[in-house]
Amino acid sequence: MEPIVSFDELLKKLAATVLDVDASQTWPTQQFNWLAGSGVLGWVIPEEYGGQPVSESECVTGYERLATACLTTCFALTQRNGACQRIVGSSNEEIKAELLPRLASGESFATVGISHLTTSRQHISKPMVRVEQQGDHFILNGMIPWVTGAIAADHIVTGGTCNDGLQVLIAMPCDLDGISIRSKVELMSLTAAETTSIDLNNVRISTKYLLAGPVEGVMSQGVGGGAGSLTTSTLALGVSVRSLALLQEEAERRPDLKENVSMFEREVELLRDDVSKASLGLAGDDPQLSATMIRQRSNSLALRITQAALAVTKGAGFMKGHPAELAVREAMFFLVWSCPQPVVQGVLSELTCRDGF
Numbered sequence: 110m111e112p113i114v115s116f117d118e119l120l121k122k123l124a125a126t127v128l129d130v131d132a133s134q135t136w137p138t139q140q141f142n143w144l145a146g147s148g149v150l151g152w153v154i155p156e157e158y159g160g161q162p163v164s165e166s167e168c169v170t171g172y173e174r175l176a177t178a179c180l181t182t183c184f185a186l187t188q189r190n191g192a193c194q195r196i197v198g199s200s201n202e203e204i205k206a207e208l209l210p211r212l213a214s215g216e217s218f219a220t221v222g223i224s225h226l227t228t229s230r231q232h233i234s235k236p237m238v239r240v241e242q243q244g245d246h247f248i249l250n251g252m253i254p255w256v257t258g259a260i261a262a263d264h265i266v267t268g269g270t271c272n273d274g275l276q277v278l279i280a281m282p283c284d285l286d287g288i289s290i291r292s293k294v295e296l297m298s299l300t301a302a303e304t305t306s307i308d309l310n311n312v313r314i315s316t317k318y319l320l321a322g323p324v325e326g327v328m329s330q331g332v333g334g335g336a337g338s339l340t341t342s343t344l345a346l347g348v349s350v351r352s353l354a355l356l357q358e359e360a361e362r363r364p365d366l367k368e369n370v371s372m373f374e375r376e377v378e379l380l381r382d383d384v385s386k387a388s389l390g391l392a393g394d395d396p397q398l399s400a401t402m403i404r405q406r407s408n409s410l411a412l413r414i415t416q417a418a419l420a421v422t423k424g425a426g427f428m429k430g431h432p433a434e435l436a437v438r439e440a441m442f443f444l445v446w447s448c449p450q451p452v453v454q455g456v457l458s459e460l461t462c463r464d465g466f
């Protein structure tokens with residue numbers, strides 16, 4: 110099927126509304142309609158279910174360009190794609206046939222609430238979500254701490270821990286009794302992605318929605334990109350590219366900026382090449398190309414280049430609604446989103462100027 114909106118047109122539309130999305134703080138419905146119209150919602154769904162699949166490397170390039178245009182929309186898309194990828198990667202054929210065609214067309218929406226199994230609350234020994242199997246149902250109790258796009262979701266891919274310590278991953282329908290979505294919280298940036306917590310009070314879910322498990326460490330099974338994956342780095346790179354464009358625009362009128370801007374240009378190009386190599390499976394044993402190192406480098410660049418754009422745009426850039434202040438706030442997100450411990454350590458080393466930073 111021919112897209113109604115080309116990818117380049119989509120990027121233009123997203124870039125034109127990026128400041129409005131941030132200011133409105135409401136879910137980007139219109140932007141998701143554009144994603145549907147451009148075929149982007151089919152990227153991670155096989156053709157047999159109505160998708161328009163792209164390779165991992167194409168997906169990474171696409172995410173970078175989408176994040177440059179509008180991080181909020183792109184980030185919400187990655188959470189939705191994470192859910193789709195977990196469904197696609199499951200061996201539950203019934204649920205794939207039931208959910209994937211409507212996800213591919215954009216008629217339904219899914220998201221993930223899995224951080225309590227990877228990067229959130231890992232210092233707490235009691236499971237955040239407890240699961241008990243009763244016949245052909247799972248009973249879920251507890252709280253899912255982070256779910257982006259919860260208000261728009263028909264299904265949330267989430268999981269919990271059984272009494273014996275094994276974990277399950279489930280495509281939880283959102284209309285079940287006992288699910289209560291908390292009001293969204295105002296965040297430093299990305300508030301429009303409607304991230305919130307969900308309380309689960311004796312939620313009864315048919316076992317037909319099981320995607321994986323019961324097994325130890327269910328999030329290390331199957332596909333979908335783990336915490337600190339290349340996708341997360343690509344989004345940070347996208348924000349950096351947007352700030353680079355701001356710097357380049359300023360440097361056209363201000364020759365004294367050219368040398369610093371060209372240093373950032375080289376860093377962006379090098380990182381982009383390395384992300385591309387890693388996405389093509391060409392990382393080999395090069396430590397600079399490990400997922401952790403690429404994420405650390407992406408975080409570092411996003412923090413520095415967004416602040417450089419602020420320094421250069423001066424007081425004007427400090428005003429609410431200026432692209433420079435938006436980018437600075439957005440860069441902070443990468444300090445907390447999907448950051449495994451080695452990435453946090455890398456950030457702290459840089460901030461304390463340790464280990465050669």
Ligand SMILES: Cc1cc2nc3c(=O)[nH]c(=O)nc-3n(C[C@H](O)[C@H](O)[C@H](O)COP(=O)(O)OP(=O)(O)OC[C@H]3O[C@@H](n4cnc5c(N)ncnc54)[C@H](O)[C@@H]3O)c2cc1C
Binds near residue numbers: 224228446
């Ligand atoms: C905007 C946004 C959107 C997100 N969207 C999603 C989503 O859609 N789906 C999803 O699954 N996840 C999502 N996440 C979650 C994200 O990937 C991380 O898991 C999350 O940011 C980790 O933060 P936390 O506060 O839960 O971490 P925690 O590790 O739980 O830290 C919470 C607090 O505990 C304390 N603490 C931390 N570590 C220790 C320790 N070792 N010992 C003692 N105390 C400690 C600290 O005081 C800290 O403030 C989102 C996060 C953000 C910010």
